[in-house]
Amino acid sequence: MKKAFAVVMLAVLLTVTACSNQGESKKQAGVKELTMWSMETRSRDTIEQSIKEFNDTHPDIRLTAEFFEDEALKTKMKVAIAGNQLPDIITYWSGETFDTLVSTNMLGDITDKLAQDAEFKDNVLPGGLDTFTYEDKTYAIPVLFSGVSLWYNKEIFAENGLTPPATYDELLSVVDQLNAKDITPITIAGKERWPMLHWFSYLAQRVGGTEPFEKAKNGEADFTQDSFVQAGEMLRELAIDRKGFVNGFLGLDYAAAESLFVNERAAMYLQGEWAMEAFLNDEFAEKVGFVPFPAVDGGQGSINVYQGGFGVGMAISSKADQDAAYTAIRFLSSPEQRKEIYEGANISPMKNPGLDDSKMHPLAYEYDKSISDNLEGFFGYYDQTLDARRADQFLDLMGAIVGQSSNDVKEELAKIK
Structure with a gap:
């Protein structure tokens, strides 16, 4: 009985050690773990496919996401703000809560990274980045126009x-x-x-x-x-x-x-x-x-x-690995990754979203084009x-x-x- 017990304990010890070594090996490999919260539940399948592609093409970063209905995310955010425990990346509405995140230094400043990413920055519709800019510093990339x-x-x-x-x-x-x-x-x-x-x-x-x-x-x-x-x-x-x-x-x-x-x-x-x-x-x-x-x-x-505007942006926590997190939101917010979303019941915040009107419902295309052609301004x-x-x-x-x-x-x- 004692020998059997010793054998079992040895097996357990070896398993724990192996798991620990795997963890150490992963840390040594420099894999950066990122978490994301999103309220885009309607587009979850598309976004999850983008995350899979991101993880497959960025072996040094691993991104996981949770999706919440509107009110559930608002509640979760109140708790996160109170405890200063934001996820690395968050897709959230512009407005008072976003203002609070900026004023309490809970979000990362992406101004310089966007400046070095001129082609992408210049493709955002006028007013898009301004919505998430405070005292000349930008804190999010718009992902939807409403x-x-x-x-x-x-x-x-x-x-x-x-x-x-x-x-x-x-x-x-x-x-x-x-x-x-x-x-x-x-x-x-x-x-x-x-x-x-x-x-x-x-x-x-x-x-x-x-x-x-x-x-x-x-x-x-x-x-x-x-x-x-x-x-x-x-x-x-x-x-x-x-x-x-x-x-x-x-x-x-x-x-x-x-x-x-x-x-x-x-x-x-x-x-x-x-x-x-x-x-x-x-x-x-x-x-x-x-x-x-x-x-x-x-x-x-x-x-x-129009009432609406660039009401949703993708931002990163000030506590996140800034380079890894920006790499992730830049990938996820690109026209290529969100093309399928914008070809449905959504409006792209990009000048050149790369939409294929042959894949769009005529009503969705007509609505998108009408706003793009006639928009003079918006209010929240x-x-x-x-x-x-x-x-x-x-x-x-x-x-x-x-x-x-x-x-x-x-x-x-x-x-x-």
């Missing part, structure tokens, strides 16, 4: 003699005509709150341009400026007085709201390019058209300024651009405006501080 548009059912419009609205007055007229025929004008996920914020922020921009928001965001003014008050009153008129939104919209979640449009039970739907994911592979896509958010008569905001999502407190206050504001007609819009806006 633009919110008004999608509409071409068949419903044609059958009812309607023209896609170019102005807000025209939109209200379309709403009235659809209601008169018992057709739901607009579907929206009121339960989620942020889709209603799309309507409010677009109205505010079309009325007053982007300057009022920039002043309020920076504390130079508050949100009781005329453009915000007018936007709230216009939204209330649309939702309550004109019954523009689907009945019961305040209890509708994203999937239910999307389903109403896809199943042709609503004529219009205000969403970003990601909405195409729900219908690109369906015959319904042939019935879908889009227009920019309508202009407001007498307003200062251009119809070709309020709930991502503002600090967390004011973002939540704005989301709550939406229910207060469209849920109770007795609430004073200006008084509600004054609560955002």
